[in-house]
Amino acid sequence: MSSLVEQPRGIELADRPADVAMNMGWTAQAHEWATTVDHKKIGIMYVVMSIVFLVIGGIEAILMRWQLFYPRSKVLDQDTFNQLFTMHGTTMVFFVGMPILIGIGNYFVPLMIGARDMAFPRLNAFGFWVTLFGGVMVYMSYITGGAPAVGWFAYAPLTSNTFSRGAATDFWALGLIVSGIGTIAGGVNFIATILGMRAPGMTLRKVPFFVWTMLWTSFQILLAIPPLTAALTMIIFDRQLGAHFFDVPNGGSAYLWQHLFWFFGHPEVYILILPVFGMVSEIIPVFSRKVLFGYEFMAAATMGIAFISLSVWAHHMFCVGMGRMPDLFFAVATFLVSIPTGIKFFNWLATMYGGRIWFASPMLFSFGFLSMFLIGGLTGIMLGAAPFDFQLSDSYFVVGHFHWVLIGGTLFGTFAGIHYWYPKVTGRMLSERLARWQFWLLYIGFILTFGPMHISGVLGMPRRIYTYDAGHGWEIWNQLSTLGALIQVPSYAILVYNLITSLWKGKPAGDDPWDAWTLEWMTTSPPPSYNFEEVPTVHSRRPLWDLKHPEDPDWQYE
Amino acid sequence: MSIFAPASPGAHSIVDLAILTFVVTGLIFVVVEGVLLYSVWRFRQPRVEQTGEPPQVYGSMPIEVAWTAAPTLIVFFLVLVTTRTLWDVEKTQPKSKPGDNTLFVNVIGHQWWWEYVYESYDGRILGFVTANELHMPVSDDDTMRPVYLTLKSADVCHSYWVPRLAGKVDLIPGRVNSLMLETKEPGLQLGQCAEFCGAQHANMLLRVNVDTPEEFERWLANESKAALEESAVADGRAKFLAQSCVNCHAVRGTPARGTYAPDLTHLMSRQTLASGIIENTPETLADWVRDPQPIKPGCLMPAFGLTERDQQLIVRYLLSLR
Numbered sequence: 001m002s003s004l005v006e007q008p009r010g011i012e013l014a015d016r017p018a019d020v021a022m023n024m025g026w027t028a029q030a031h032e033w034a035t036t037v038d039h040k041k042i043g044i045m046y047v048v049m050s051i052v053f054l055v056i057g058g059i060e061a062i063l064m065r066w067q068l069f070y071p072r073s074k075v076l077d078q079d080t081f082n083q084l085f086t087m088h089g090t091t092m093v094f095f096v097g098m099p100i101l102i103g104i105g106n107y108f109v110p111l112m113i114g115a116r117d118m119a120f121p122r123l124n125a126f127g128f129w130v131t132l133f134g135g136v137m138v139y140m141s142y143i144t145g146g147a148p149a150v151g152w153f154a155y156a157p158l159t160s161n162t163f164s165r166g167a168a169t170d171f172w173a174l175g176l177i178v179s180g181i182g183t184i185a186g187g188v189n190f191i192a193t194i195l196g197m198r199a200p201g202m203t204l205r206k207v208p209f210f211v212w213t214m215l216w217t218s219f220q221i222l223l224a225i226p227p228l229t230a231a232l233t234m235i236i237f238d239r240q241l242g243a244h245f246f247d248v249p250n251g252g253s254a255y256l257w258q259h260l261f262w263f264f265g266h267p268e269v270y271i272l273i274l275p276v277f278g279m280v281s282e283i284i285p286v287f288s289r290k291v292l293f294g295y296e297f298m299a300a301a302t303m304g305i306a307f308i309s310l311s312v313w314a315h316h317m318f319c320v321g322m323g324r325m326p327d328l329f330f331a332v333a334t335f336l337v338s339i340p341t342g343i344k345f346f347n348w349l350a351t352m353y354g355g356r357i358w359f360a361s362p363m364l365f366s367f368g369f370l371s372m373f374l375i376g377g378l379t380g381i382m383l384g385a386a387p388f389d390f391q392l393s394d395s396y397f398v399v400g401h402f403h404w405v406l407i408g409g410t411l412f413g414t415f416a417g418i419h420y421w422y423p424k425v426t427g428r429m430l431s432e433r434l435a436r437w438q439f440w441l442l443y444i445g446f447i448l449t450f451g452p453m454h455i456s457g458v459l460g461m462p463r464r465i466y467t468y469d470a471g472h473g474w475e476i477w478n479q480l481s482t483l484g485a486l487i488q489v490p491s492y493a494i495l496v497y498n499l500i501t502s503l504w505k506g507k508p509a510g511d512d513p514w515d516a517w518t519l520e521w522m523t524t525s526p527p528p529s530y531n532f533e534e535v536p537t538v539h540s541r542r543p544l545w546d547l548k549h550p551e552d553p554d555w556q557y558e
Numbered sequence: 559m560s561i562f563a564p565a566s567p568g569a570h571s572i573v574d575l576a577i578l579t580f581v582v583t584g585l586i587f588v589v590v591e592g593v594l595l596y597s598v599w600r601f602r603q604p605r606v607e608q609t610g611e612p613p614q615v616y617g618s619m620p621i622e623v624a625w626t627a628a629p630t631l632i633v634f635f636l637v638l639v640t641t642r643t644l645w646d647v648e649k650t651q652p653k654s655k656p657g658d659n660t661l662f663v664n665v666i667g668h669q670w671w672w673e674y675v676y677e678s679y680d681g682r683i684l685g686f687v688t689a690n691e692l693h694m695p696v697s698d699d700d701t702m703r704p705v706y707l708t709l710k711s712a713d714v715c716h717s718y719w720v721p722r723l724a725g726k727v728d729l730i731p732g733r734v735n736s737l738m739l740e741t742k743e744p745g746l747q748l749g750q751c752a753e754f755c756g757a758q759h760a761n762m763l764l765r766v767n768v769d770t771p772e773e774f775e776r777w778l779a780n781e782s783k784a785a786l787e788e789s790a791v792a793d794g795r796a797k798f799l800a801q802s803c804v805n806c807h808a809v810r811g812t813p814a815r816g817t818y819a820p821d822l823t824h825l826m827s828r829q830t831l832a833s834g835i836i837e838n839t840p841e842t843l844a845d846w847v848r849d850p851q852p853i854k855p856g857c858l859m860p861a862f863g864l865t866e867r868d869q870q871l872i873v874r875y876l877l878s879l880r
Contacts, residue, residue: 352598386644460561462717
């Protein structure tokens with residue numbers, strides 16, 4: 001993109017020819033990244049941060065699976081194991097799941113709505129650095145002599161000074177308060193951007209589906225994260241300032257913590273899945289060569305999920321003794337959320353049906369998502385049947401369920417998005433061969449890791465135990481899980497290798513390698529810092545389809 | 559310990575719900591996954607590039623209504639069966655009455671052991687305290703003999719889970735929960751704490767001994783008595799009472815009245831030590847008293863640095879507490 005106007009020196013570095021940019025010393029490059037407010041660079045930093053924490057969280061998982069291979073194993077002691085599952089859960093939810101989705105959203109929401117950047121670029125940068133800093137703070141707990149060992153949902157009063165001596169729990173709570181501020185900043189930014197910066201002609205009913213899901217994810221962020229921040233602040237007050245929020249002998253309530261946490265915790269998992277629903281809703285149409293079936297119903301279902309998911313939190317508390325009526329209410333609400341989720345599923349299938357399906361890596365991972373998320377959703381229905389949950393709660397069945405939806409859902413869908421959009425971000429295609437290896441190792445490894453957990457759970461194995469007795473029939477399922485985890489390890493290594501080496505070995509992608517239909521494919525790969533030379537006017541949900549098919553544009557049918 | 563091997567009406571009721579839910583979700587899986595697999599096979603793009611895009615179908619109101627209505631009906635059905643099972647399984651605790659054949663026990667969860675305070679049986683006040691191994695009478699076709707457990711916690715959250723007998727109920731400090739167990743199957747039922755409660759959560763095991771009515775009455779009679787005072791171990795008893803053991807442990811009939819640790823009055827009537835993780839034998843008991851930490855690292859009983867002589871005397875005394 002040539003510039004007809006003399007640009008002052010120092011700005012718009014990304015506009016300069018590539019060879020000039022490469023001749024910038026590494027300090028200038030580092031300074032550029034450290035001070036950038038460009039949503040694209042911030043998005044990339046979020047994703048890189050998430051992948052680093054993914055590897056750390058994965059190592060924590062492998063260590064636990066090693067310890068659980070044999071009954072009464074002495075590979076790790078109880079303190080190490082308890083710290084590992086606390087850090088593994090905290091890392092994966094807060095420093096992998098949310099940042100990677102916020103990162104991809106950061107990069108692509110402005111592009112997909114034809115905007116130049118997010119509404120608040122400096123807030124955007126602040127949000128990233130604060131999220132990263134929160135993650136670092138939580139890991140700094142190791143310098144206190146050990147990480148917190150309270151579990152990622154940290155039930156009071158285990159988190160009080162009496163039962164968690166030392167400062168690790170304080171680092172944990174403070175780190176999450178800090179990164180929560182970053183998350184809220186991201187949520188605010190997405191809402192302002194999506195509501196205020198759409199291209200001419202792009203009404204809210206015409207936004208790409210990924211943008212719609214990022215909007216509703218952001219509303220959930222604003223409703224869910226502040227209660228968590230408040231609850232974490234209460235822990236700090238209890239631990240450091242002599243308060244008694246959760247201090248039962250002095251009039252506090254351990255039960256209150258559970259309600260506060262799960263009021264955050266349940267919408268949190270929808271924060272982790274709605275953007276993924278959005279990504280696969282972009283990918284499945286392109287790779288089936290058909291428009292998304294039932295856009296309005298999909299959009300309404302998204303809203304339905306966002307609302308209903310705010311009312312199901314106490315299905316994590318069925319065993320707490322709330323009474324029959326509350327148990328029933330939360331069971332009914334939990335069942336209800338399956339209806340809009342099912343609607344989305346059927347619409348994806350209807351999009352594929354009658355299409356011409358092309359299994360490039362984005363579609364392969366989307367298939368993985370569809371085939372697996374269905375199962376995770378169905379075990380969720382089992383858990384929603386409150387009396388059945390009296391048996392299944394806090395057992396390995398739940399561990400199997402949530403890993404199934406998080407890996408089968410969030411991770412497969414995110415990998416689909418990464419393979420879809422990597423060409424736009426870097427200008428290069430990822431290796432399809434490596435992607436296939438990654439996919440099959442992950443698919444098989446993940447089924448082998450988490451499938452057996454449903455069985456050991458049903459056989460009475462509770463979660464969060466650092467060892468177990470022989471003779472209950474649990475050994476074989478634990479061993480299969482560990483084997484599956486080992487099969488997963490190379491798949492992540494292949495992903496990282498593919499992401500890095502394709503930067504110079506990948507085929508040049510061009511603007512639109514997938515023959516897709518949304519606005520990000522209308523600019524170069526990678527886009528210039530200002531995204532679009534001309535802000536396009538859109539008439540339908542698939543502006544590029546309209547351009548490519550002027551005789552049969554979408555706006556005649558929508 | 560399988561939840562699918564129910565030994566009580568409550569657990570059985572849950573299995574019925576589980577099977578129903580599994581059949582419903584299984585059918586949904588077969589249909590939906592079937593459509594998915596069929597679609598990816600039938601509509602896969604052949605290797606040769608096809609010209610032109612397939613017909614673009616934007617949506618269909620009747621289809622959307624249909625696949626909204628069908629799941630709604632399924633949800634309605636699931637709500638009905640869930641409600642029925644919920645009312646079946648969650649029972650309110652009655653008051654103790656003579657002739658009710660019902661046992662009432664207070665369970666207090668501790669880090670990392672279970673305290674049982676036997677309140678009453680069949681209307682008779684009991685009033686003794688034991689630890690870690692629950693005894694209850696078996697029911698038969700003529701007489702139901704349930705036990706109502708009142709669940710409290712002395713420290714953090716725990717959970718009482720004996721899968722073959724019932725779903726789990728949590729022990730939350732500051733709250734009082736209730737769990738009913740009732741079974742026609744005599745014998746030992748196993749379980750363990752199911753809410754992460756700190757370092758030794760994994761080793762907070764549950765043992766429920768379902769005795770015949772006669773066995774149960776014998777056990778009650780023995781437990782109700784104060785500790786045996788055998789002259790052969792008088793020196794060991796003196797040593798025990800002079801140590802800090804009495805700050806935590808109780809032995810009824812002696813000055814030892816500690817409440818922080820398991821009641822030892824009838825220690826030798828238990829089959830296990832350390833909340834179920836080791837067998838109760840003279841050797842293991844001696845190891846435990848010498849230093850509990852290698853057996854249950856992080857547990858709240860330290861080694862007391864006893865001399866070998868004191869150690870032997872105390873263990874001999876404990877072995878007399880049948």
